[in-house]
Amino acid sequence: MFAKGQTVIQLVERLAPKHIAMEGDKIGLQLGSLRKEIRTVLVTLDVTEEVVEEAIRLQAELIVAHHAIIFRPLAHLQTDTPAGKLYEKLIKHDIAVYIAHTNLDVADGGINDMMAEALELKVTGHLEDVHTDKLKKMVVFVPESHQNEVRDAMFSAGAGWIGHYSHCSFNIPGTGTFLPREGAEPFIGTKGKLEQASEVRIETVVPESVEKQVIQAMLKAHPYEEVAYDIYTMDLNGRTFGLGRVGRLEAPVTLDAFAQKVKQALDVPFVRVVGEPDREIKKVAVLGGSGSRYVKQALFAGADVLVTGDIDYHTAQDAIAAGIAIVDPGHNAEKIMKKRVAEWLQARLDEQKVSTRAVASQVDTETFKLM
Known part of the structure; x- marks a missing residue:
């Protein structure tokens, strides 16, 4: 089984969240579609003619690059210009291009x-500090039997960090009530009958940068058909990201x-x-x-x-x-990201138990030479 393009990019954005990019930066999907299976991801600093040829040889469906291929809105797309030829080749071979620029610069581990x-x-x-992650509080109500699974899923997705302490939460036992109506498929209880269940109220902090991932992980681990949870905005700051x-x-x-x-x-x-x-x-x-x-x-x-x-x-x-x-x-020193991002991404893909492979580009895009 291979990962979908959107799944691959969700993993990339765990390393380099889009919201920490500097204002006006050209990041994200710049060409192609992510609605397809990805067998090979090519990680590169620059997208040049040689890099695209490399992607074609590797049968890569996705290029993750640091430097953008589109810097400003296109007034036209002429395929007899250098840039136009590049876009044409990428489109003909159905290769998508995703850019992680200043968000990858400032990210922890970037x-x-x-x-x-x-x-x-x-x-x-x-x-220079460029972005401070806001903290939110997440509260979710879980049956006692599944509290550990849900808590662990939230922690694994990035919740529960306070300074140098991880897995921070507060847990209160209580009784939940609900009445399953027509069309419901309750995990606990019977349709048409008021039910009382022993539940735990789990409270934890969630950095804004991983809020979506934590919610997705919680919902996946939670046994209920309809999950009761709340997100509270707090006047507290979390991690600061900087250049x-x-x-x-x-x-x-x-x-x-x-x-x-x-x-x-x-x-x-x-x-x-x-x-x-x-x-x-x-x-x-x-x-x-x-x-x-x-x-x-x-x-x-x-x-x-x-x-x-x-x-x-x-x-x-x-x-x-x-x-x-x-x-x-030189600017090209940033090529250090190729091997390291590919290795990081491959480890996350392996965790997903998919066959998609992440490969570091071997093309040298250094433009200057000493004579």
Whole structure:
């Protein structure tokens, strides 16, 4: 059995929820349909002609990419342009394209965490907070016989976290009443007869980002035909998501040694370095993609060096004047997401007991070469 496209994307959005993307970002399904079985998912940084050819060879029905293929509304679709040819090939081979961009950047376990982990940083915070998850309270009434199953299902879907504590809930025993009418198929009781049942009121907290998943998991585990539950909005905040990561190295190193570490850890052909080679590096800020605008945030965080891509000449000059070093591994350093997202997605697909496979693209989409 293979997973449906919508199921695959629900799993992707567990890692990178859409609502934490930055405003105006081009994410989600950009081309094709998810209403089909998916045998192979190709995970890639960019969707290029070579990547599409790879998807065709692998007979992939879905591409999950980080960078969008459609940036603005299309006025026309001409198939004799580079972009038009790409869209045409994808459509002809029935390959859907789904984009997870800034939501994958800021997500816990997303690209910035992947880069920080590769650089062996002990993360202490974000470069910039962009979204704070609101907390809600969920209350559901469950027959005593099924309270453990329903509670466990909710916890597994992401409910019950308070700080560093998981599986948090409050449970009150009581008596539920109901009268099954014509057309009902009651789990407990008889049609036309008022029934009293020993039930448990389960209360737990639910982050807004996983609310739908928790409700779906609860309903699936609950034995009742009609489930009584409530969702309350609370004036409390949960996790904060942010761009970039700030962390410390286990031991200080020189900028030259650290730049070599960045090159090796992020598997890039070269890095550009701003700063004196023998400068001591202890605290590091890292941001995947284009980070020219975040030098001030890195300075404010107390970082000795900022690791990010697409640094321009004047930003480099400003960094030198401000006293912060920069290591630029290029925008393509975000390719770290290919293997790691594919592995994460494959593990979730295996949990679903489906035969769908997630594959990391082997195409190198680096555009710059040293001569």
